[in-house]
Amino acid sequence: MDKKTRDDLLKLFQSKLNEAMRFYLETCTRCGVCTEACHVHASMGQVRYIAAYRSEIVRRLYKKYFKGRGKFWPSVGEAKELSEIALDELFDAAYSCTGCRRCMVYCPFGIDTQQLMSIAKLLLIGANTEPEILTLLADTSIEKGKSLELFKEGFLEGIKRLEADVLEKWQTEAGTTAIPVDVEGADLLYVALAGAHSIIPAAAVFNAAGENWALSFFEAVNFGAFVGDPTKTKLILDRIVNEAKRLKIKEVCICECGTAYRVMKQLAGKQPFKVSAITEVHARYLKEGRIKVDKSKLNGAVTYHDPCQIARNAGVIDEPRYILQHLTDNFRELTDDPRYNWCCGGGGGLVAMGEDTLDFRMKSSKVKVDQVKATGANILATACENCHTQLSNLNDHYDMGVNVQFLSSLVADALVR
Amino acid sequence: MSDEIQVIKVFDLKGLACPMPVVKVSKGIKEVEVGQVIEAQTTDPGSLSDFPAWAKTSGNEIVKTEQEDKLIKFYIKRLV
Ligand code: SF4
Ligand code: SF4
Numbered sequence: 001m002d003k004k005t006r007d008d009l010l011k012l013f014q015s016k017l018n019e020a021m022r023f024y025l026e027t028c029t030r031c032g033v034c035t036e037a038c039h040v041h042a043s044m045g046q047v048r049y050i051a052a053y054r055s056e057i058v059r060r061l062y063k064k065y066f067k068g069r070g071k072f073w074p075s076v077g078e079a080k081e082l083s084e085i086a087l088d089e090l091f092d093a094a095y096s097c098t099g100c101r102r103c104m105v106y107c108p109f110g111i112d113t114q115q116l117m118s119i120a121k122l123l124l125i126g127a128n129t130e131p132e133i134l135t136l137l138a139d140t141s142i143e144k145g146k147s148l149e150l151f152k153e154g155f156l157e158g159i160k161r162l163e164a165d166v167l168e169k170w171q172t173e174a175g176t177t178a179i180p181v182d183v184e185g186a187d188l189l190y191v192a193l194a195g196a197h198s199i200i201p202a203a204a205v206f207n208a209a210g211e212n213w214a215l216s217f218f219e220a221v222n223f224g225a226f227v228g229d230p231t232k233t234k235l236i237l238d239r240i241v242n243e244a245k246r247l248k249i250k251e252v253c254i255c256e257c258g259t260a261y262r263v264m265k266q267l268a269g270k271q272p273f274k275v276s277a278i279t280e281v282h283a284r285y286l287k288e289g290r291i292k293v294d295k296s297k298l299n300g301a302v303t304y305h306d307p308c309q310i311a312r313n314a315g316v317i318d319e320p321r322y323i324l325q326h327l328t329d330n331f332r333e334l335t336d337d338p339r340y341n342w343c344c345g346g347g348g349g350l351v352a353m354g355e356d357t358l359d360f361r362m363k364s365s366k367v368k369v370d371q372v373k374a375t376g377a378n379i380l381a382t383a384c385e386n387c388h389t390q391l392s393n394l395n396d397h398y399d400m401g402v403n404v405q406f407l408s409s410l411v412a413d414a415l416v417r
Numbered sequence: 418m419s420d421e422i423q424v425i426k427v428f429d430l431k432g433l434a435c436p437m438p439v440v441k442v443s444k445g446i447k448e449v450e451v452g453q454v455i456e457a458q459t460t461d462p463g464s465l466s467d468f469p470a471w472a473k474t475s476g477n478e479i480v481k482t483e484q485e486d487k488l489i490k491f492y493i494k495r496l497v
Contacts, residue, residue: 136443136475137436144470151466154482155461158462161487193435194463196487221435257435354440389434 005127006082010065012126014120017066017386024116025062027109028052028272034103034113039342043366051103051113054093058116061086087127092122094228096132096360098350100308100343117348131356134227134349138169141223142232145239148217153216157179162196162203169204169412179203181213182247188281189249189273191220191240191260193385198255202278209290214255216243220260221385226349233263239270249273253281256406258309258347265314269417270354277310279383282411283319286326293326293414301330303377304407305391306338306366307384308321308347320407327410332375342368346390361390362397369398381417383407422492424480425449431460431488438464441475444460446477447497456478457491464489 017025030052036042036210040049047053056078064079080086093400123392132165144151163178172178179199180186190210192198206213218239224232244252252263253276268275285291303322310316317338324331335341345365350357368391371381378403380395382388392404427444430438442457449455457468465482468491472479476497483490 004435124463133440133443136471140439140467140471144466144472147473148466151469154465154469155462157484158465158489161484162462162496192463194438194461194467195433195434195435198435198461199462217466219435219467223436236444352436352440354437354444387434389437 002084003181009082009123009126012063012122013061013119013174016057016122017116018250020043020112021119024055024111025059028055028059028111029109033159034107034111037103037106038097039345039367040101040364042151043364046358046410048092049096049364050168051107054097055113055116057086057093058119059265067372081094083391087124087129090123091129092118092387094124095263095348095350095353096364098308098343098345098347100347101313102308102340102343103340107385118228122230125229130227131324131353132351133306133353134223135229137352138227138229138232138236140231141219141236141239143219144218144288147236152217154281158200159199159215165196165200166203166207169201170208170415176358178207178400180214184199184247186212186214186247186249188213188253189216189244189247190214190217190253190255190278191216191264193219193257197406198385198410201406201409202215202255204283204415205282205291205408209285214247214411216240218243220255220257222260222263225259225263226352232363237263237268237304240264241271244271244273245399253278256352256383256385256388256408258307260317262309277316277319277383278408279310279316279323281317282408283322286323291411293411293417294416295326295328295414297414298328298379299409301332301375301377302328302379302381303332303334303372303375305344305372305380305382305387306341307382307387308341308343310383311341313338323407323411327414332377334371334375342371344368344387344390344394346393351389360392361393365394368398369394372400372402377402379403379405379408381405381407422454424492425453427456427458429450429458431458433459433461435450442468442471442493443475446475448494449495451495451497454492454494457493459489459491461489464491468493
């Protein structure tokens with residue numbers, strides 16, 4: 001690696017060194033408490049998949065370039081030169097970590113491995129060695145924000161074609177629009193994903209609740225966050241923030257997408273609207289009696305996988321359980337404390353990398369499979385697209401015999417007048 | 418298949434979860450030669466804005482889009 005490349009990468013490293021990050025880098029005592037916390041290590045048993053080991057890959061570079069000791073006695077401080085080999089190690093550490101932060105809740109110091117991996121991801125971007133597809137997806141989202149006028153008409157036409165399906169689930173009064181778009185003064189802006197499954201059930205529930213809502217032009221997911229690019233993350237986020245402000249929205253409701261929710265909730269800053277996950281909105285409708293559901297619609301035992309970015313990392317834990325109480329008398333928890341739930345193994349951009357990561361995702365999530373099987377449930381509900389894909393892949397691969405469902409779809413299918 | 422366009426490969430992306438349609442079309446376009454056309458079939462309404470934005474970003478060209486009920490067909494020419 002030439003000096004200029006290394007200097008540029010070290011500048012990127014430096015840009016991440018805030019107080020919290022320095023604390024994470026300087027505090028690990030190697031107590032080993034996090035060893036069994038990571039689903040990858042628990043499933044595959046290799047040292048390189050221990051959370052503290054991943055962090056050490058970043059920490060060694062920190063010791064070499066940003067701490068006095070490493071600068072003078074590299075062997076004592078276990079400092080490591082930033083080289084092509086170091087970049088390979090950073091890639092292996094960062095893209096085998098789903099950013100679930102289960103290790104963080106075990107660590108006595110609360111060391112956030114996901115944050116440390118964000119340094120690794122930024123260095124990979126700087127060296128042009130990040131997964132190309134994640135950057136392409138992020139750039140596509142940004143392009144959409146820039147050229148909305150070009151795509152608007154086609155999108156509106158596609159949405160119109162879904163209206164009959166929405167009305168099939170919940171008939172609204174004649175003359176009302178089943179999927180309103182671009183409505184100034186709407187109370188709620190629903191930010192969905194590209195697929196019809198993310199729009200139709202949600203629309204039926206909003207209409208059943210008599211919500212004054214509108215569908216966003218943009219998809220909720222933030223690929224900038226997956227690839228670890230702060231600038232792109234913000235550009236993708238701003239598309240939705242600006243749309244919500246333009247329409248004078250009071251509440252932005254994020255579809256079942258964990259990363260989208262966490263990014264909007266924690267990175268959008270102070271805005272004139274509140275941010276909710278669709279699960280929170282559905283629980284509220286039930287509490288306020290705005291929708292009613294029929295328990296007899298759901299047959300069998302149901303368990304619920306808490307998406308890491310919605311539950312452990314953003315606190316939406318009680319709401320899905322409140323909803324499930326209304327949907328079934330046969331609910332079985334996956335774990336005693338949902339904050340310690342195993343990750344599904346698909347986060348951090350791994351599912352978005354598609355087939356390339358499939359083998360690793362299947363091997364690294366064995367503990368999740370065992371956890372689901374132990375409940376004996378035949379319906380596995382979740383509230384995140386990423387988790388749904390990964391759990392469906394696991395279901396096929398391990399022949400789990402469960403029916404993987406979106407929680408929002410279960411609500412829509414159980415609606416009664 | 419469209420009459421006037423010679424499609425080399427058809428990709429069935431119907432009902433896939435986010436972001437698989439874009440991921441698969443990004444890979445799929447590399448399976449044909451520059452100048453050749455693939456057909457991507459989806460049922461995602463969001464693809465009507467995702468695919469044109471992807472084409473602009475990746476430097477390829479959507480030569481035609483057709484909608485038949487819920488089925489959306491993109492004819493994409495590989496340019497790079
Ligand atoms: S954040 Fe999750 S995947 Fe990453 S090291 Fe910690 S437990 Fe493992
Ligand atoms: S639990 Fe925390 S302090 Fe202990 S080894 Fe893991 S990261 Fe280090």
